[in-house]
Amino acid sequence: MKIMSGTVLLSAAAGTMVGSLCLWAQRGDPVVPFPDGYRRWAHVKSTVVGPGSAAFAGERGIHHFYANEKALNGYRSGAFPDGSVLVDDLLETKESAGITTEGPRRRLAVMVKDRQRFGEAGGWGFEVFKGDGREATLGTETKAACFACHKNGRDSVFSELRP
């Protein structure tokens, strides 16, 4: 009976915790997870941001864009289906004797299409993971800034799939 009381207490406590987490999740932004396995996805294209760019401080390095299977269909049709995931993998660059090679990862930016969860941002969720980390870093305002620019793209996407 004592054990049962304990179990009831634990269940009650767990129930309160779950309730709080749900409330928090409702109040916070929907989560955009780290895109596991993206290094085996299709390589869309690459761009190098050099010292002559106005965006050098924030965007310097080599950007590799990757797309999962659903996003590949989006590039073809112009409308990205739910489940589409796009990655902008940004690496430091180093130059030696005229050859530019890749350095450590600066950050990984990701876009996930889910019209139900991210309806206010054209159906896209945005997130950034710094370095090789897997911890989400974007606040609500920064995510809004992502969309404020991306909404000018084709279904909020700027890149095009290189043949």
Place this chain on the structure above:
Amino acid sequence: MKIMSGTVLLSAAAGTMVGSLCLWAQRGDPVVPFPDGYRRWAHVKSTVVGPGSAAFAGERGIHHFYANEKALNGYRSGAFPDGSVLVDDLLETKESAGITTEGPRRRLAVMVKDRQRFGEAGGWGFEVFKGDGREATLGTETKAACFACHKNGRDSVFSELRP
């Protein structure tokens, strides 16, 4: 009977043709085919060859390296199994306002591992397709030059798979 004779003649002629083709194939280099579907393979890494490089004339542009599934195992183990295919996809680059973007394809170089067919070159067959073409362009001497340099790599491969 006449028809049968005709058939026999045709068969004999076909036999001679097949024999000639086999003889030609034995005398010539084993064929390295165009790597269909490589744009969906894993992206290994990228390198940009700029004006400061001694190799600029021949190698200028952005090099994207791709590997099929078997070659991915080779990067992990250090020994590439038969059936491994590696691609060096070389594109022109153009720079504007400090941003370097991709231009047309300059050429596509491919390495295919098949120890039986390419035993004399460390098990690797080499080929180059110019522009967006699918016509093999390398002569026997150039293929030998490919291997003369590549044999200094790890199982004749210089690139490493970026995590």
